Amino acid sequence: xxxxxxxxxxxxxxxxxxxxxxxxxxxxxxxxxxxxxxxxxxxxxxxxxxxxxxxxxxxxxxxxxxxxxxxxxxxxxxxxxxxxxxxxxxxxx
Numbered sequence: 001x002x003x004x005x006x007x008x009x010x011x012x013x014x015x016x017x018x019x020x021x022x023x024x025x026x027x028x029x030x031x032x033x034x035x036x037x038x039x040x041x042x043x044x045x046x047x048x049x050x051x052x053x054x055x056x057x058x059x060x061x062x063x064x065x066x067x068x069x070x071x072x073x074x075x076x077x078x079x080x081x082x083x084x085x086x087x088x089x090x091x092x093x
Contacts, residue, residue, distance in 0.1 A: 018045060019045075020045060023042070025038075025054065
């Protein structure tokens with residue numbers, strides 16, 4: 001029997017649970033092969049989790065703990081001290 005199913009990204013599924021999930025893992029999606037994403041995906045399934053793809057991709061994801069660095073410059077902005085703008089009374093960064 002076929003039942004309608006819906007796809008969601010692992011990011012969107014955070015905080016939710018589903019009765020069954022299927023996670024495709026292929027080495028062609030190398031940037032997404034990260035341990036934290038695999039963990040999040042696997043822990044979304046309540047009764048059934050199916051990993052579909054290549055064993056090598058699963059191994060890469062399990063070993064990849066680094067994740068990508070975010071280049072938001074947030075640290076730099078937090079380290080700067082605000083300067084008061086005498087002309088407008090506003091604070092500039």
